[in-house]
Amino acid sequence: MTSPAFTGSRPLGVAAIGYAFMGQAHSHAWRTVATHFDVPAFEQKVLVGRDAAAVAAAATKYGWSESATDWRQVIARDDIDIVDICAPGWLHAEIATAALAAGKHVLVEKPLANSLAEAELMVAAARSARLAGVRSMVGFNYRRIPALTLARQLIAAGELGTVRQVRASYLQDWLADAQEPMTWRLRKETAGSGALGDIASHAIDQVQHLLGDAVTEVSGKLHTFTTERQGPNGLEQVSVDDAAWATLSMAGGAVASVDVSRVALGQKNALRIEVYGTDGALTFNLENPNELHFLNAHDPIQVQGFRRILVTEPEHPYIAGWWPQGHVIGWEHSFTHQIHDFLHNIADGTDPSPSFEEGLAVQHVLAAVEASAAAAGKTVAVPLSAPIRESISTPKD
């Protein structure tokens, strides 16, 4: 293993792998972050993809100095300090472990991996690297939506008292049309799972993160409404779920429900979270991400109600870098804030959150949902190791 990157003597060199949806979102964040925030110096050096012409065009468009097709060569370069992995899930483990072994700081898109086994390999690699000062982070970017960061702060500060219930759902409709064709996202071997891994992973990470608490038991159900879709060579079997439902028991006594769907007609990107405590409550909807609704049960009953907080004040998380109050920011800036924090972790020598352990914890819950669903809904324990449980419940901020 080489020595950890970033001595401060030169800008951090960044390579990103992947230039599809997530690659574009991450590139936008790299391109934007320094315009709005003070961050350690860095350079967008290389964008990596399989198709040489396409990745070259994308590199130009997204502001990368170079493009490349072989990620192994790139992570071997001395001028690369950070590897940002936006490739599909089945490549995460291989690239991340190699990059960490090469002493590169690694940011990897969520979910951490397509299988528990891969995720555990990645955690092991991250732990070794951490000893050498190499940082790693998994991209549950919604933690850095200011309204959700504020939610976390309010809960951690005790504004809700003891949390009893969480209701989290993530509803989309891009598969509502049964004529929508087959894609790699609908095959278990490439995608791992369907709505469960793709969007329930976000919801589950939020539940654990907001409460600073770990899921201990799960009852789950999966369902595929359209079981065959047209592929290039005729009808193919859809082997992942369109929708998933779960109830989660938390170590601290709270109960959370999570349900997700890709066929909820009219819901476009509705990650909705409701948290009910003994002293307060919160609600949030990602389709309107600049708002958090907060109820303080200590307000006099005559004037008690959910407050619509427009999370755009300079006093709100991350907002000082943006515009004056009331000028809302978009979905994409959760990635900008993620990179902001990751860069500061690297410069400060602190550990990023969500860590790979936290990513693994989500994988364990996903696996338990699948196991419970396979057992007709029977409750399944989530076998979290002590260190992983600790990684969730230790306040990070």
Next chain:
Amino acid sequence: MTSPAFTGSRPLGVAAIGYAFMGQAHSHAWRTVATHFDVPAFEQKVLVGRDAAAVAAAATKYGWSESATDWRQVIARDDIDIVDICAPGWLHAEIATAALAAGKHVLVEKPLANSLAEAELMVAAARSARLAGVRSMVGFNYRRIPALTLARQLIAAGELGTVRQVRASYLQDWLADAQEPMTWRLRKETAGSGALGDIASHAIDQVQHLLGDAVTEVSGKLHTFTTERQGPNGLEQVSVDDAAWATLSMAGGAVASVDVSRVALGQKNALRIEVYGTDGALTFNLENPNELHFLNAHDPIQVQGFRRILVTEPEHPYIAGWWPQGHVIGWEHSFTHQIHDFLHNIADGTDPSPSFEEGLAVQHVLAAVEASAAAAGKTVAVPLSAPIRESISTPKD
């Protein structure tokens, strides 16, 4: 003049005049009030209308013991103590002055009258009658929507600090269709005015009532979008306004805007009120009348926002008579509460509010809006006499 009604020795005898929309709404309130509230004993004795058969049928349906066609005979009856006038505006002055002269307590629908001259006659009659213990009230029922009663309480208690601005609008769309036929409501000689008298009167009463302050100056504009409509004998000229706009200067320094329309497509009954003070703010919409939105500027900025108060707690005005929290009540119960308060005023020997003076004050503002509109928007003073001004600004509750 006979002696004032209600000695307590027998139930109060009630007569209602009119059985159209407002007659039905008032009848419903008379029929409902004692089921939900402790009120002085009363009897629904007579319903009065011009068409003998129709009013007889309505009387049965609405729970009145008898029907009659001659209101003069009815107000002469010894067993009638209260006259509830739901007849069209052009009849208000004649009936109300006669009933008051006969010593009957009078509740009259808003607006008080179709002209200032009539309204002044009515005020004079109410003042004389008051000396004899006879009560009178004008039916600005929206004051008794619990959310608006709460709004008044919050402002009176100083929760908003000094009010600077009010934005009031009342939008409907029942005339949006240019094919909608001519009616008496669209002729100046029968209706007095259009949207101005019908719905701006509500908005203006709210502005004055919520602030406990009088309008001193007005700039206004009236407009008719569909100038001819089909009557039974061909096209007729519409002689009233479809929409009206005004800015109102209040004695205390606040500025209010009022705009109303009957052609605001898709808005069904949207009386919206926003009040902005130095320390707080309120918003309300009659299409969702069980909610009041309140912002307290002394909340910490991180968690400041409009609170959606569901005004259905037992601690809220009038709600103890209704259902458990969260079980919303309808538009019609503003009439129930109005009758509740009117009955208690009669029993307690106290003066109801809104008084005829308050009704007259609204008429003065309406007249000033018309005058300003006729003068191309030039600001016009509202010539409120001292007693009327006082009747507005004296807190009633």
Next chain:
Amino acid sequence: MTSPAFTGSRPLGVAAIGYAFMGQAHSHAWRTVATHFDVPAFEQKVLVGRDAAAVAAAATKYGWSESATDWRQVIARDDIDIVDICAPGWLHAEIATAALAAGKHVLVEKPLANSLAEAELMVAAARSARLAGVRSMVGFNYRRIPALTLARQLIAAGELGTVRQVRASYLQDWLADAQEPMTWRLRKETAGSGALGDIASHAIDQVQHLLGDAVTEVSGKLHTFTTERQGPNGLEQVSVDDAAWATLSMAGGAVASVDVSRVALGQKNALRIEVYGTDGALTFNLENPNELHFLNAHDPIQVQGFRRILVTEPEHPYIAGWWPQGHVIGWEHSFTHQIHDFLHNIADGTDPSPSFEEGLAVQHVLAAVEASAAAAGKTVAVPLSAPIRESISTPKD
């Protein structure tokens, strides 16, 4: 058994049993229905309760001619044709079967009974009585909220295509305060269950009714957050659930989730229903009961979105009896509409819906949720007999 009531020769005589919350709500409906709708003639004859003085006072207040303390005597009276049972659940079976046996039409509050065994007795009694022309109905009043009646019509008319998912929740917060004292509603022996029977029953009835489809399998979970509460003689064990979660598989292939809570701080009476089909979607919230949100997937994508329908047009169900458009009605009028329909069923000799069979079907689902919860969430089949299943899926309107 006597001959069926109502020959049309005299008004139907009505007796109501119970004068607490539900008794007041039903009384209000009886008192209001004829003011707004054409209904067969009836008389509010007797209100029955255990405390003679209290029930006499309530009878006067709610418009009943008499009061009584012995329901057996009342159902034996020849002048009583209808028995409206608003007593607690543990009395439903005894009173309903006796009243039906006496040839009285019976309306009974939901849920049908506290146990499956009782519910089955009641269904048997209703079936026998039906042969003799005696009508019976269980009071799932939310079916008659105009917005939900409209929802049912739209689904039945195919406007949503094939329904895939339903999300139903019913959130309240009246037990959020752990200091709230013990009541009979929190003991299993008196209440049967907690949030499950009280409010999940409404949600489950809606799921089955809206889809015209029966639940076949259930996975469920129950939880009590505050396990002890202060009673008159010290701390007592709470033996019912505070919250419940379930996933329901429907015979037609849809999947529904239901979750309910009495500790969802800030949610006062939030029965929320979302229905997602292949061609459209609907959402509803009981805290704003005059609105239905409808998405038509055949609208051009540029202008597609949930339509906020203010269900107050004369063309909407039941609204012709009420006010002009935009003048919203309250929660309580679901009872008024229920009585309207029940009276017409009696007069027309048609069978009311929801029938006791439909009430039993809900009980079966509730029992299955309890069984699944007791088996750690394992899926449990709902053993619906063919006739009951048919009673659900046969369109009633």
Next chain:
Amino acid sequence: MTSPAFTGSRPLGVAAIGYAFMGQAHSHAWRTVATHFDVPAFEQKVLVGRDAAAVAAAATKYGWSESATDWRQVIARDDIDIVDICAPGWLHAEIATAALAAGKHVLVEKPLANSLAEAELMVAAARSARLAGVRSMVGFNYRRIPALTLARQLIAAGELGTVRQVRASYLQDWLADAQEPMTWRLRKETAGSGALGDIASHAIDQVQHLLGDAVTEVSGKLHTFTTERQGPNGLEQVSVDDAAWATLSMAGGAVASVDVSRVALGQKNALRIEVYGTDGALTFNLENPNELHFLNAHDPIQVQGFRRILVTEPEHPYIAGWWPQGHVIGWEHSFTHQIHDFLHNIADGTDPSPSFEEGLAVQHVLAAVEASAAAAGKTVAVPLSAPIRESISTPKD
């Protein structure tokens, strides 16, 4: 005058003048536009400001190659083709006319100028330059919020029929605190006007743009609630308005109301627009800029209502450059779209909109509002020249 810039042989050289709020917003747009859209090649060459050190730091942060302090030298450079003026309003005329005379394409922030006289000079310069192929645009960026662009398209396509009424308001609260200190924005000599020029200008531009119609007459009112504020040397007189109200008559017969405020407590950036036509209606709120609400009066009345359109579909204006459906974008991207269109206008040799003439038309309306306010609200005609009127009513898209 030099020949018009951009022959296509090299990237367009861009200079921006000003690096405060608007400078940052424009810089962000220049930095982002090519990442998301295909645009003619350009380079962020120079950022200009008065403070050498500060502007150098800003240039680095915002992605400009160089910084400079003398705008005259910059516009004289051969490698600069585009001048983007983000300096305060009192500098617009001088810089813009000089830049246009130098053959540079000019984008200038709104409002066009602080006075009518300056605005007319600018229009004259733009007209001369246009003959030489030099483009000019005024930055009413809200036209490029996708939801408002869609609104314009729907109105232009006749989806609303004939527009009768527009209700536009722009409410902020950053001056609600009377302790907020004096700034240049509150002095007439530097700011021109207060809320009127700053935010009513946006509202008025929207009214004219959405309807493709010109204001002909105006009645207005201005008010300052806090007349003195603390400056560095003690209390100073506030010489601009805190709030403004106006009614606008449109050439085509519609009536619009506009009201704006900086003291509407709790409203952060609420530009709300409602448009009511004979066949449809639209509503919008800038605090939730990804939504447009549209009512189609031809929908069956039972299912008619405002549709909440989440304007994030690839079929919506500008969205194809961004994220998948439901992933909302922020306020700032209205600037990105503005630059996108401006660059294409330059490359295509077409005239940008809003043109300086359109900017002048807004100035004329603002001046008329001031004149009317000075005349106690009396209606004042807006003296639009034929070419300017034409520039508004000619559909641009």
